[in-house]
Amino acid sequence: xxxxxRVENLERDLxxxxxxxxxxxxxxxLAVGLFALGWYFTGREVKEVRxxxxxxxxxxxxxxxxxxxxxxxxxLLLLDKKGKSRAWLTASKDVTALxxxxxxxxxxxxxxxxxxxxxxxxxxxxxxxxxVLGVSGxxxxxxxxxxxxxxxxxxxxxxxxSVLDLYDEKGKSRAGxxxxxxxxxxxxxxxxxxxxxxxxxxxxxxxxxxxxKNGKPIWxxxx
Amino acid sequence: MTTEKEIxxxxxxxxxxxxxxxxxxxxxxxxxxxxxxxYxxGNPGALLAVGKAGSGLTLFYxxxxxxxxxxxxxxxxxxxxxxENxxxxxSLGVEKAGPKLALCxENxxxxxxxxxxxxxxxxxxxxxxxxxxxxLRVIKExxxxxxxNENGRPRAALVAGKDVPGLVxxxENGKSIWxxxx
Numbered sequence: 001x002x003x004x005x006r007v008e009n010l011e012r013d014l015x016x017x018x019x020x021x022x023x024x025x026x027x028x029x030l031a032v033g034l035f036a037l038g039w040y041f042t043g044r045e046v047k048e049v050r051x052x053x054x055x056x057x058x059x060x061x062x063x064x065x066x067x068x069x070x071x072x073x074x075x076l077l078l079l080d081k082k083g084k085s086r087a088w089l090t091a092s093k094d095v096t097a098l099x100x101x102x103x104x105x106x107x108x109x110x111x112x113x114x115x116x117x118x119x120x121x122x123x124x125x126x127x128x129x130x131x132v133l134g135v136s137g138x139x140x141x142x143x144x145x146x147x148x149x150x151x152x153x154x155x156x157x158x159x160x161x162s163v164l165d166l167y168d169e170k171g172k173s174r175a176g177x178x179x180x181x182x183x184x185x186x187x188x189x190x191x192x193x194x195x196x197x198x199x200x201x202x203x204x205x206x207x208x209x210x211x212x213k214n215g216k217p218i219w220x221x222x223x
Numbered sequence: 224m225t226t227e228k229e230i231x232x233x234x235x236x237x238x239x240x241x242x243x244x245x246x247x248x249x250x251x252x253x254x255x256x257x258x259x260x261x262y263x264x265g266n267p268g269a270l271l272a273v274g275k276a277g278s279g280l281t282l283f284y285x286x287x288x289x290x291x292x293x294x295x296x297x298x299x300x301x302x303x304x305x306x307e308n309x310x311x312x313x314s315l316g317v318e319k320a321g322p323k324l325a326l327c328x329e330n331x332x333x334x335x336x337x338x339x340x341x342x343x344x345x346x347x348x349x350x351x352x353x354x355x356x357x358x359l360r361v362i363k364e365x366x367x368x369x370x371x372n373e374n375g376r377p378r379a380a381l382v383a384g385k386d387v388p389g390l391v392x393x394x395e396n397g398k399s400i401w402x403x404x405x
Contacts, residue, residue, distance in 0.1 A: 048234045054248075057226055067237050067246055067258075073268065074237055074246035074260040089280075091260035091268025096282045098269070098293075111302075113282040113290040118304045120291075120315070133313055133324070135304045140313040140326040155346075157312075157326040157334040162348045164335070164359075177357050177368075179334075179348040184356040184370045186381075199379055199390075201356075201370040205400075206379040206392040222392055222401035 239263075 053068035058081070066077050073092035080086050080103065088099045097112035106125045112118065119134030128149040133142045141156035150171045155164045161180035165173050168191065176187045185200035190213065198209045209220040234249030243263065250256040255274030262268050262285070270281045279294030288309040293302045301316030306329065314325045323338035332353055337346045345360040354375035359368050367382035376397065381390045391402040 046232045048236055048249075049230060049232045050236045050238055050244075052238055052240070054235055054237065061226060067235070067248065069237070069239050069245065073262070074239075076246070076258060076260070089258075089260065089269055089271065091262060093262075096260075096268045096284055098280060098282070111280070111282065111291060111293060113284045115284065118282070118284075118291045120293075120302055120304070133302070133304070133315055135306055135312040138306060138312075138329065140304065142313075142324060142326070155326065155335055155337070157328060161350070162326065162335040164346065164348070177346075177348065177359065179350060179356040183372075184348070186357075186368060186370070199368075199370065199381065201372055201378040203373070205394070206370065208379075208390065208392070221403070 053066065055063055056065035058064045062079075062081070062083060064079050064081075068075065070077075070090060071092055073090055075088060075090040077085060078087040082103075084101070084103060084105050086101050086103075088097070088101075090097055090099075095112055095114040097110055099107060099112075100109040102108050102125055104125065106127065108123050108125065110119070110121045112121075117134055117136045119132050119136070121130060121132045121134070123130035126147065129145060129147045131142065131144050134140070139156060139158040141154060143151055144153040146152045146169070148169070150167065150169060152167050152169075153165070154167075156162065161178060163176055163178040163180075166175040168174050170191075172189070172191060172193050174189050174191075174193075176189075178185055178187070183200060183202035185198055187195050188197040190196050192213075194211075194213060194215055196211050196213075198207070198211070200207050200209075205222075207220060207222065209217050212218050232249075234247055236244050236249075237246035239245045244261065244265070245263075246258065246260045248258045251259075255272040257270060257272030257274075259267050259271075260269040266285070266287055267283050269283070272279065272281075277294055277296030279292055279296075281289045281294075282291040284290050286307075288305070288307065290305050290307075290309075291303070292305075294300070299317045299319070301314060303311045304313040306312050308329075310327070310329060310331050312327050312329075314323075314327075316323055321339040321341070323336065325333045326335040328334050328351065330351070332351060333349055334351075335346075335348050337344070339345070343360060343362045346358065347355050348357040350356050350373065352373075354371065354373060356371050356373075356375075357369070358371070360366070365382060365384045367380060369377045369381075370379040372378050372395070376393075376395065378393050378395075379391070380393070382388065387404065389402060389404065391399050394400050
């Protein structure tokens with residue numbers, strides 16, 4: 001092999017090596033770029049992210065949660081797979097509340113605080129039957145409501161004492177167990193809410209009285 | 224609009240149209256991790272948090288006084304409702320002894336309580352000094368209603384025992400002054 005031929009071979013080898021090097025650098029550059037891109041999108045960890053709305057999406061890009069402003073206050077909203085609202089947590093000027101909804105977006109539970117009241121309310125899907133445990137106007141109480149929306153039972157503590165009341169289907173109080181500054185007593189009432197039987201303990205002692213429909217005692221004990 | 228697979232941060236802050244922070248999801252300094260929703264003045268409205276002592280949701284109104292708290296801690300789950308002074312006025316919980324509902328006056332004194340304990344369900348109403356003035360309970364021996372005086376002593380009892388129902392009225396010393404059947 002002549003000297004010219006050897007130089008030509010060397011030049012070809014050098015050119016091949018350069019091409020291999022370019023390809024390697026290109027692959028390396030691409031890998032570094034992809035890594036950086038991946039880090040940017042998946043591994044990025046920053047001190048704080050500020051936004052006027054955050055949306056969480058599922059694998060089908062459906063919104064499943066959002067944190068944003070709703071009216072005059074912030075709100076967290078959680079949605080099911082069908083896009084139905086299932087839970088709200090809000091803090092607005094009028095009320096701060098957690099609300100839960102069923103699969104038909106019927107309102108079924110609420111924990112709420114407003115200027116005067118705070119309460120936990122549970123309702124069935126008809127929106128009438130339910131129970132509320134709350135503090136309203138400074139008086140704590142538990143109430144139970146039937147399928148017609150009528151109050152049927154209530155346990156209330158107020159400035160006079162405490163009372164457990166049971167109501168009929170017309171909303172009339174028919175039985176009450178109360179404690180107040182005068183004493184304690186169980187009262188049974190007729191359909192016009194007139195007392196017909198009293199078992200009491202007052203300062204002067206215990207007593208049982210049965211009354212007619214006009215409220216006149218017809219029998220009593222111990223005298 | 225772009226969708227990112229994951230964004231990692233110590234804190235996500237929601238700002239309103241005036242760039243005021245109104246909500247934050249994060250790990251709070253020296254405290255629990257959670258979500259806080261804030262009023263315009265910056266005071267908290269709702270706090271959903273998980274910490275060493277337990278997890279819970281606390282709702283506030285206007286001032287920083289917690290008004291309502293739903294929590295789970297080592298003693299069990301519970302809900303408390305407070306008044307504007309922060310005094311607990313109603314509580315519903317499940318304790319070791321059993322589930323319990325209590326309603327309190329403005330001084331924090333329990334005035335009405337329903338609980339279910341090993342002996343059975345029990346409704347009790349108390350006066351402002353904490354004395355039991357009325358009690359309705361179902362125990363192994365049968366259901367019964369008792370009314371007490373200002374010293375908490377029973378003065379009237381209506382019971383449906385295993386053998387026979389009865390009503391008895393008692394004097395201050397617990398001695399029967401009238402009963403039926405005799």
